[in-house]
Amino acid sequence: MLLRFQTTPIRFVAAGLAALCLAAISPMQSIAVDGSASRPNVLMILVDDLGYGDLSSYGAEDLRTPHIDQLVERGIRFDNFYANCPVCSPSRASLLTGRFPELVGVPGVIRTHRENNWGYLDPNAAMLPTSLRNVGYTTSLIGKWHLGLESPNKPNERGFDHFHGYLGDMMDDYYVHERHGNNYMRLNDQEIKPTGHATDLFTQWAIDFIGKRVGQPDPFFLYLAYNAPHTPIQPPPEWLAKVKQREPNISEKRAKLVALIEHLDDGIGRVLQTVNDGADAEKTLVIFSSDNGGQISVGANNGATRDGKQSMYEGGLRVPTCAVWPGKITAGSRTDAKGITMDLFPTICEAAGASFASPIDGVSLLPVMLGEQANVAERDLYFHRREGGNRYGGLTINAVRRGDWKLIQNSPFKPLELFNLADDPLETTDLAKRAPKVFNELSSALRAQVQRGGAVPWQRPAMRDAR
Numbered sequence: 001m002l003l004r005f006q007t008t009p010i011r012f013v014a015a016g017l018a019a020l021c022l023a024a025i026s027p028m029q030s031i032a033v034d035g036s037a038s039r040p041n042v043l044m045i046l047v048d049d050l051g052y053g054d055l056s057s058y059g060a061e062d063l064r065t066p067h068i069d070q071l072v073e074r075g076i077r078f079d080n081f082y083a084n085c086p087v088c089s090p091s092r093a094s095l096l097t098g099r100f101p102e103l104v105g106v107p108g109v110i111r112t113h114r115e116n117n118w119g120y121l122d123p124n125a126a127m128l129p130t131s132l133r134n135v136g137y138t139t140s141l142i143g144k145w146h147l148g149l150e151s152p153n154k155p156n157e158r159g160f161d162h163f164h165g166y167l168g169d170m171m172d173d174y175y176v177h178e179r180h181g182n183n184y185m186r187l188n189d190q191e192i193k194p195t196g197h198a199t200d201l202f203t204q205w206a207i208d209f210i211g212k213r214v215g216q217p218d219p220f221f222l223y224l225a226y227n228a229p230h231t232p233i234q235p236p237p238e239w240l241a242k243v244k245q246r247e248p249n250i251s252e253k254r255a256k257l258v259a260l261i262e263h264l265d266d267g268i269g270r271v272l273q274t275v276n277d278g279a280d281a282e283k284t285l286v287i288f289s290s291d292n293g294g295q296i297s298v299g300a301n302n303g304a305t306r307d308g309k310q311s312m313y314e315g316g317l318r319v320p321t322c323a324v325w326p327g328k329i330t331a332g333s334r335t336d337a338k339g340i341t342m343d344l345f346p347t348i349c350e351a352a353g354a355s356f357a358s359p360i361d362g363v364s365l366l367p368v369m370l371g372e373q374a375n376v377a378e379r380d381l382y383f384h385r386r387e388g389g390n391r392y393g394g395l396t397i398n399a400v401r402r403g404d405w406k407l408i409q410n411s412p413f414k415p416l417e418l419f420n421l422a423d424d425p426l427e428t429t430d431l432a433k434r435a436p437k438v439f440n441e442l443s444s445a446l447r448a449q450v451q452r453g454g455a456v457p458w459q460r461p462a463m464r465d466a467r
Helices: 016-022 066-074 088-097 128-133 198-213 237-246 252-277 341-352 436-454 461-465
Strands: 041-047 076-078 138-144 162-166 185-187 220-225 284-290 321-324 333-335 381-386 396-402 405-409 417-420
Touching (some): 041 088, 041 252, 041 341, 066 284, 066 321, 088 128, 088 341, 128 138, 128 220, 128 341, 138 198, 162 198, 198 220, 198 252, 252 284, 381 436, 396 436, 405 436, 417 436
Parallel strands (some): 041 220, 041 284, 076 333, 138 162, 138 220
Antiparallel strands (some): 076 321, 162 185, 381 396, 396 405, 405 417
16 A cells, blocks of 8 residues: 655655755655555665666676666666766765755765864754664665764664774775775674675675574665775676686776676575565565766766766766666556656655654655656756865855756866756757757756755865864
């Protein structure tokens, strides 16, 4: 039975800044849950830097991803789904808070060294696992956290009952699991030193967690966050050899990435098989997505889009996404409805019958997934990233999409560009001078959104207190 809202829906329409400011929902929305309705388990799989064209089901011809492809076939495929940011931490913050990332203090990448750190998750931000735990879910994060290295922003302090994974950003080695010589592998608060490829470790830990939940009366929320296929591109040797044998004309660079993705797909297949073996598949909502687009310099394929990871062009933002819920979501369905990472927060809450005590920016996509409506109400989608180095200078790059129009500033030192994605999906023709009315409207809206983000601290407290 479908869970339905008793009062004003979580879903929120944002068309321009006025709607963004007025549409924040009231705290503690109540949700009517039929006593006979069972809450689904939720398995949220987020992979790292997977290109829009780097699945067989999304057009790749030189790789094999049968398990993720089967997910796509068994549920609904999104053709127009966006990451909130073209880099890691902000999109993860959006997933877990339902907000634009700069509004919860994560406009850029959270890193080990303070001088190169561009985010601090707001300790007061409402978190998805907390909302789910409040309605009886056992919550677990397996894999990559990347939203803080110290209290109060460690997973067990932000709503997760169980954490088995990696606190930091990228690993310098998939087998050593360190970053700049620091070990960020943890079992809850305990530092651990496991052996093996990180993908295999996260897969096995997810299998272990699901196995323990079989037969338990309370549902689980498992956020399975792989660090693959992020750099370093380091597949197990046997997987690389298999790709080279099958694809004799493939380049070394591409072969390594394909092998890393295929190894990832195999791990996801093992996790899904564990769900099936436990007879929980029929009552499990599975969502799959990527935190941003693929990194072109290591051979990623972002399909028919421009550019890749780090970029505000479509290749950095559009990501493969699907959802499966047997008996609820029609197998083999497909939608061009626009979704974004922060929408997954209210989507999961609605499916689970959970409430939350904070305004959000996301829109529940559950009606689209269930085939009840073809689209969501039109709204502006904003994208924001702060970064350091000479390329960015601690400044921001930004974009806004309104309907078919997209305004983008892909460098803080270059002019804004305007594209019409319906006519120009590869973003080749700048219409800034030809469509001044649209340009001025969108640039005004974008500036207002940047101002909203500027009100939220994003530096660690020690940095804010420095004189």
